[in-house]
Amino acid sequence: MIITKQKPIAEIIDYIKNDSSVFLIGCAVCATTCKTGGETEIKLLSELLIAKGKNVTGWDILNPACYILESKKLLRRKEKEISAAESIISLACGGGTQAIAEMIGKSVYPANDTLFQGEIIQLSPQEDRFEKKCLMCGECIVGVTGGICPVTRCPKGLRSGPCGGVNKGKCEVDPERDCAWVLIYNRLKELGQLGNMGIAGKTRDYSNERNYILVNKR
Numbered sequence: 449m450i451i452t453k454q455k456p457i458a459e460i461i462d463y464i465k466n467d468s469s470v471f472l473i474g475c476a477v478c479a480t481t482c483k484t485g486g487e488t489e490i491k492l493l494s495e496l497l498i499a500k501g502k503n504v505t506g507w508d509i510l511n512p513a514c515y516i517l518e519s520k521k522l523l524r525r526k527e528k529e530i531s532a533a534e535s536i537i538s539l540a541c542g543g544g545t546q547a548i549a550e551m552i553g554k555s556v557y558p559a560n561d562t563l564f565q566g567e568i569i570q571l572s573p574q575e576d577r578f579e580k581k582c583l584m585c586g587e588c589i590v591g592v593t594g595g596i597c598p599v600t601r602c603p604k605g606l607r608s609g610p611c612g613g614v615n616k617g618k619c620e621v622d623p624e625r626d627c628a629w630v631l632i633y634n635r636l637k638e639l640g641q642l643g644n645m646g647i648a649g650k651t652r653d654y655s656n657e658r659n660y661i662l663v664n665k666r
């Protein structure tokens with residue numbers, strides 16, 4: 449899931465300081481789960497903006513915002529409200545916000561910061577934790593690192609083994625955090641795959657970098 453966090457409200461309001469009217473768009477998938485872009489968050493933001501003297505012409509929730517074909521169809525039902533707004537606030541992730549900007553010929557401002565792709569860990573019936581697990585680097589190496597991603601879990605993103613700063617298994621950048629490479633070493637040892645420590649360190653092939661891929665739907 450794409451994990452998002454709402455921006456400080458002052459930053460959102462600053463984006464629209466010269467606009468008197470806005471339309472709000474959320475996303476029914478990741479942003480709703482993160483509680484950054486569902487109906488509750490849209491209504492809260494709407495109330496806040498109205499209290500600040502803005503005219504909220506309407507809102508909609510796309511499913512998902514990044515699916516342009518379906519989103520365009522959904523937004524047709526809100527054409528009047530969108531055209532009455534001077535700008536749009538997106539409560540989707542960065543990808544969804546860019547899709548909205550492509551679909552609507554108005555300024556589109558993000559209400560959220562997009563952090564990472566992560567796992568949802570339930571801490572209690574009332575509280576979840578979103579854990580950073582993937583930065584979508586385009587060349588996944590967890591098959592040789594015991595299923596632990598060093599790109600994401602090492603603050604320096606080191607793919608080639610630990611830096612010199614590891615201290616009693618903890619990371620020099622954040623002593624609260626286990627060193628990713630110690631975790632990898634221990635996991636590989638458990639799996640009887642310590643020989644992978646050498647190959648895990650291959651450098652990244654940047655020719656794998658893509659800004660699109662094609663999917664054959666047949």
Ligand code: SF4
Pocket residue numbers: 581582583584585586587588589590597598599600
């Ligand atoms: S190596 Fe890490 S960042 Fe890259 S795709 Fe795999 S999990 Fe994601």
Ligand code: SF4
Pocket residue numbers: 601602603604605606609610611612613614615618619620621622626627628629630
């Ligand atoms: S101590 Fe470990 S996790 Fe921290 S920066 Fe160095 S290699 Fe990465």
